[in-house]
Amino acid sequence: MPLKGNLLVGQSGGPTAVINASLAGVIREARRHPEITGLYGMANGIEGLLQGRIADLSQEDEEALALLPHTPSAALGSCRKKLSDDDYPRLLDLLRQHDIRYLCYIGGNDSADTSHRIAARAAEESWDMRVVGVPKTVDNDLAYTDHCPGYGSVARFNALATRDAALDSAAMYSVDPVKIVETMGRNTGWIAAATALAREQPGDPPHLILLPERPFDPEEFLRAVKHQVDTGRGCVVVASEGLRDAEGNILVSFQHPLGTDAFGHRQLGGVADYLVGLIVEGLGLKARFDKAGTIQRVFGLAQSEVDVAEAEMVGAAAVARACEGVSDQMVTLERVSREPYRCQPGLAPLEAVANAERPLPDEFIADHGRDVTPAFIEYARPLIGAPLPRYARLRMAPVSR
Amino acid sequence: MPLKGNLLVGQSGGPTAVINASLAGVIREARRHPEITGLYGMANGIEGLLQGRIADLSQEDEEALALLPHTPSAALGSCRKKLSDDDYPRLLDLLRQHDIRYLCYIGGNDSADTSHRIAARAAEESWDMRVVGVPKTVDNDLAYTDHCPGYGSVARFNALATRDAALDSAAMYSVDPVKIVETMGRNTGWIAAATALAREQPGDPPHLILLPERPFDPEEFLRAVKHQVDTGRGCVVVASEGLRDAEGNILVSFQHPLGTDAFGHRQLGGVADYLVGLIVEGLGLKARFDKAGTIQRVFGLAQSEVDVAEAEMVGAAAVARACEGVSDQMVTLERVSREPYRCQPGLAPLEAVANAERPLPDEFIADHGRDVTPAFIEYARPLIGAPLPRYARLRMAPVSR
Numbered sequence: 001m002p003l004k005g006n007l008l009v010g011q012s013g014g015p016t017a018v019i020n021a022s023l024a025g026v027i028r029e030a031r032r033h034p035e036i037t038g039l040y041g042m043a044n045g046i047e048g049l050l051q052g053r054i055a056d057l058s059q060e061d062e063e064a065l066a067l068l069p070h071t072p073s074a075a076l077g078s079c080r081k082k083l084s085d086d087d088y089p090r091l092l093d094l095l096r097q098h099d100i101r102y103l104c105y106i107g108g109n110d111s112a113d114t115s116h117r118i119a120a121r122a123a124e125e126s127w128d129m130r131v132v133g134v135p136k137t138v139d140n141d142l143a144y145t146d147h148c149p150g151y152g153s154v155a156r157f158n159a160l161a162t163r164d165a166a167l168d169s170a171a172m173y174s175v176d177p178v179k180i181v182e183t184m185g186r187n188t189g190w191i192a193a194a195t196a197l198a199r200e201q202p203g204d205p206p207h208l209i210l211l212p213e214r215p216f217d218p219e220e221f222l223r224a225v226k227h228q229v230d231t232g233r234g235c236v237v238v239a240s241e242g243l244r245d246a247e248g249n250i251l252v253s254f255q256h257p258l259g260t261d262a263f264g265h266r267q268l269g270g271v272a273d274y275l276v277g278l279i280v281e282g283l284g285l286k287a288r289f290d291k292a293g294t295i296q297r298v299f300g301l302a303q304s305e306v307d308v309a310e311a312e313m314v315g316a317a318a319v320a321r322a323c324e325g326v327s328d329q330m331v332t333l334e335r336v337s338r339e340p341y342r343c344q345p346g347l348a349p350l351e352a353v354a355n356a357e358r359p360l361p362d363e364f365i366a367d368h369g370r371d372v373t374p375a376f377i378e379y380a381r382p383l384i385g386a387p388l389p390r391y392a393r394l395r396m397a398p399v400s401r
Numbered sequence: 402m403p404l405k406g407n408l409l410v411g412q413s414g415g416p417t418a419v420i421n422a423s424l425a426g427v428i429r430e431a432r433r434h435p436e437i438t439g440l441y442g443m444a445n446g447i448e449g450l451l452q453g454r455i456a457d458l459s460q461e462d463e464e465a466l467a468l469l470p471h472t473p474s475a476a477l478g479s480c481r482k483k484l485s486d487d488d489y490p491r492l493l494d495l496l497r498q499h500d501i502r503y504l505c506y507i508g509g510n511d512s513a514d515t516s517h518r519i520a521a522r523a524a525e526e527s528w529d530m531r532v533v534g535v536p537k538t539v540d541n542d543l544a545y546t547d548h549c550p551g552y553g554s555v556a557r558f559n560a561l562a563t564r565d566a567a568l569d570s571a572a573m574y575s576v577d578p579v580k581i582v583e584t585m586g587r588n589t590g591w592i593a594a595a596t597a598l599a600r601e602q603p604g605d606p607p608h609l610i611l612l613p614e615r616p617f618d619p620e621e622f623l624r625a626v627k628h629q630v631d632t633g634r635g636c637v638v639v640a641s642e643g644l645r646d647a648e649g650n651i652l653v654s655f656q657h658p659l660g661t662d663a664f665g666h667r668q669l670g671g672v673a674d675y676l677v678g679l680i681v682e683g684l685g686l687k688a689r690f691d692k693a694g695t696i697q698r699v700f701g702l703a704q705s706e707v708d709v710a711e712a713e714m715v716g717a718a719a720v721a722r723a724c725e726g727v728s729d730q731m732v733t734l735e736r737v738s739r740e741p742y743r744c745q746p747g748l749a750p751l752e753a754v755a756n757a758e759r760p761l762p763d764e765f766i767a768d769h770g771r772d773v774t775p776a777f778i779e780y781a782r783p784l785i786g787a788p789l790p791r792y793a794r795l796r797m798a799p800v801s802r
Contacts, residue, residue: 067793073568167474293691392468
């Protein structure tokens with residue numbers, strides 16, 4: 001007999017351009033299962049849940065639901081709450097009170113950890129409930145999955161933005177010979193790496209891609225920048241916000257006038273500023289930086305349609321698997337075909353996902369450490385969806401006189 | 402008898418998303434006039450021209466020309482060269498050598514100044530040549546024109562980016578209660594003002610728009626931020642890079658660890674960092690910033706189709722007017738109808754354009770100085786082209802128990 005009761009869905013961690021597509025997938029699939037009697041949403045994830053902020057999603061109108069997959073950021077609201085031991089009893093009470101038998105939590109490692117702990121606690125208390133995680137993170141750093149929904153779109157934004165910003169630099173190299181494009185990526189270089197997809201021809205920008213997986217060496221960096229600037233076509237550098245020196249220290253933290261913020265967190269994002277200073281002082285060259293910040297992870301116009309479709313697919317799969325009896329697992333993406341590219345949903349234990357972080361593997365990083373490999377391009381290209389729009393390249397044939 | 406000879410076109414100053422549409426307009430119109438015998442382009446504006454770097458645009462293939470209007474940045478290359486008195490004789494020699502009878506220079510104030518001086522010099526030397534300027538600047542600060550090609554697209558990007566970044570903030574307000582979006586605009590607030598177009602309903606973000614036209618008051622700012630944060634929905638602040646204090650000093654110049662760069666120029670763009678510091682120290686709140694930098698002015702996907710069409714129109718009009726005998730003038734945009742919106746090309750003397758800068762007028766700035774007025778919205782809305790994509794707004798009706 002199927003398990004009858006309500007489904008509760010929540011969104012957690014940094015928003016993405018497609019986390020609402022996963023929500024739409026959850027809602028679409030939940031409606032197909034008569035055993036799911038009510039459809040509830042946490043306002044602001046488990047933080048809101050603990051405050052009793054639960055929305056009845058059956059009251060949303062169809063128009064809003066239709067717009068959901070193409071609406072960026074987390075429509076339910078998100079959070080970064082880490083549950084304390086004291087929170088679990090209250091949480092379980094709430095789940096019982098609302099007869100929650102299906103729980104889908106959309107998020108990254110931390111959310112997988114939370115979901116696993118809730119599943120374990122429910123089992124201890126004999127509350128029959130199925131918990132299935134839905135992967136989401138622009139960082140693309142979850143293990144056990146080919147990639148993470150959200151990554152394809154942030155990759156598409158950064159490929160587009162880097163290509164356009166590099167065209168700007170190419171036109172203005174006599175004014176601004178060096179441009180830094182800072183991307184997200186606190187611990188891993190997946191997002192920065194994706195800017196390599198901006199290239200159409202060998203030698204196209206970005207000229208350097210700086211990854212947290214490789215220690216930053218200021219002298220080597222300045223040599224590489226000078227070498228590129230000397231070609232007379234300007235230099236475009238992509239830098240991950242989480243770039244570290246040989247000792248593992250995040251660059252810039254000790255240079256920044258503000259240092260650590262009031263909460264003791266380092267607000268990253270000062271790497272570009274640091275690199276600009278290095279270039280100005282070390283090479284006497286003008287440099288400027290672009291740092292799209294949170295814009296990159298939620299820019300609706302840059303949604304990858306592959307990413308949207310997969311985000312919806314994993315949301316729907318989580319509900320379908322839960323209805324089949326699966327619990328304490330996260331839905332993954334398995335690449336079942338390279339050409340044509342195709343992924344299908346798989347499963348991995350929430351606990352395993354929670355405890356792993358996947359950096360860029362060595363085979364995706366060029367030997368000199370300042371670029372990606374063709375293997376990375378092959379991996380990442382299908383994730384950004386349609387090819388980037390084609391642009392004019394003028395021949396600029398010198399006038400014959 | 403029509404003046405027979407070659408046409409030379411150049412692009413100058415900061416690139417935009419549509420400066421190539423103006424180039425396409427120049428090329429299209431030039432081909433319609435048999436008196437224009439050759440079609441030449443300056444590589445990197447007058448800087449390249451002085452080096453004899455002139456391209457024969459008749460050798461470009463049709464496919465490249467067809468892609469040109471939707472290719473961002475300056476395809477001919479750009480520059481920020483200010484001519485010295487010594488440059489003019491060499492320049493005139495080059496124009497004579499290449500039998501340039503038509504000169505179209507696409508740019509802002511500085512380019513208008515350059516064009517006017519070239520026209521005056523040619524007249525002095527009795528070189529019969531027509532010089533017509535084509536307006537271009539994301540800053541929208543040229544006088545004598547309703548607006549400037551390039552502005553509609555940077556406005557569209559920033560409206561889209563601010564709306565999406567604000568959705569991100571709304572989902573994450575418990576983690577990052579304050580977000581700063583820094584826009585371009587060294588002397589004027591036109592670009593920052595355009596982020597007001599992100600709003601669909603009253604009270605929608607951005608909550609504060611800081612303009613260089615009004616002196617920045619730190620205490621007033623912190624009060625306004627705190628007031629908004631206290632509503633429990635987070636605070637999104639848009640700040641122009643050229644924000645100034647009551648004494649007219651650019652904010653942050655004295656705080657920035659790098660100070661002035663190697664060339665004595667202040668690299669602006671530290672305003673967001675300054676505001677983050679102010680909020681952390683003054684309110685004890687976490688804050689982060691997004692600074693799209695040059696991405697905002699050239700992001701191809703955010704082209705306004707109105708902007709593309711008008712950029713092409715003013716390029717074509719410059720050639721048409723020159724063929725009619727006009728010289729030492731810049732093409733302008735005249736708004737001849739509000740509803741439906743329609744602009745047609747007009748003319749203004751290059752010298753007048755060169756010597757004027759148009760800040761946001763008082764009637765476009767709210768009395769308290771931290772927002773725009775409905776009159777600005779009415780002015781700017783048609784310039785960004787199609788309405789922004791519609792997004793889902795969930796009702797989030799509380800579960801009844």
